[in-house]
Amino acid sequence: xxxxxxxxxxxxxxxxxxxxxxxxxxxxxxxxxxxxxxxxxxxxxxxxxxxxxxxxxxxxxxxxxxxxxxxxxxxxxxxxxxxxxxxxxxxxxxxxxxxxxxxxxxxxxxxxxxxxxxxxxxxxxxxxxxxxxxxxxxxxxxxxxxxxxxxxxxxxxxxxxxxxxxxxxxxxxxxxxxxxx
Numbered sequence: 001x002x003x004x005x006x007x008x009x010x011x012x013x014x015x016x017x018x019x020x021x022x023x024x025x026x027x028x029x030x031x032x033x034x035x036x037x038x039x040x041x042x043x044x045x046x047x048x049x050x051x052x053x054x055x056x057x058x059x060x061x062x063x064x065x066x067x068x069x070x071x072x073x074x075x076x077x078x079x080x081x082x083x084x085x086x087x088x089x090x091x092x093x094x095x096x097x098x099x100x101x102x103x104x105x106x107x108x109x110x111x112x113x114x115x116x117x118x119x120x121x122x123x124x125x126x127x128x129x130x131x132x133x134x135x136x137x138x139x140x141x142x143x144x145x146x147x148x149x150x151x152x153x154x155x156x157x158x159x160x161x162x163x164x165x166x167x168x169x170x171x172x173x174x175x176x177x178x179x180x181x
Contacts, residue, residue: 032061032071039083045177046089047080050123053094053114060094073103081107088177089140091130093123098163105165110140110172114161122155126162134177140164141172 027038030051039047052060058070077100080087090111092100101113112130114123129150133143144164152159166172 029062031064032069032075035079036083039079039087043084043086045086046091047087048091048093048127049097050093050127053092053096053100055096057096057099059092059097059100073100076100077103077107080104088175091127093127094118098165101163101165105167107167109167109170109175111165112144113163113165115163116161118158118161119155122151122158122161125154126151137176137178139173140175140177144172 027034030038049059052068054060054070056070058072059076061069061071063069080090087107088109090101090104090108092098092111092113095114095117098113098115101111105111118126126147130143130147133146134140138146141164144162148159148162151162164172166175
């Protein structure tokens with residue numbers, strides 16, 4: 001995850017009403033095989049990929065030698081399918097990730113992806129507002145809409161960049177990651 005995005009998300013969480021309701025863990029310089037290890041260790045409800053994506057919709061990770069390693073949507077989908085039935089949301093906060101998001105919603109309730117390139121500043125603002133909204137007990141749909149509004153205030157040209165996808169039968173306006181009390 002980009003360091004400034006990580007910091008922004010943490011700051012917004014601290015400002016939210018239910019800041020202790022979800023644990024925020026991160027992994028840096030993730031290599032492909034690190035994904036399964038992290039999922040097995042943490043058994044998360046939400047997975048957030050932040051970094052780079054390619055024009056061919058690959059997620060760009062690192063090889064052990066530090067070079068770029070493209071990871072296909074098929075590889076990510078297989079990883080998620082085999083990993084955990086607890087995962088509810090995948091957030092692909094990287095360029096050209098909409099097909100990754102569309103592919104994984106057959107195994108998770110919801111996914112967010114980017115239809116085109118996204119500026120680092122926009123990705124940061126979008127993610128920080130999304131998680132802040134989640135912690136104020138908003139639904140995934142409301143949190144997405146608030147994050148999109150925040151992005152449009154910062155970078156109006158990126159209005160159509162983020163997309164929210166749902167598994168068949170999931171009503172995103174009734175999906176909460178922090179349960180209303």
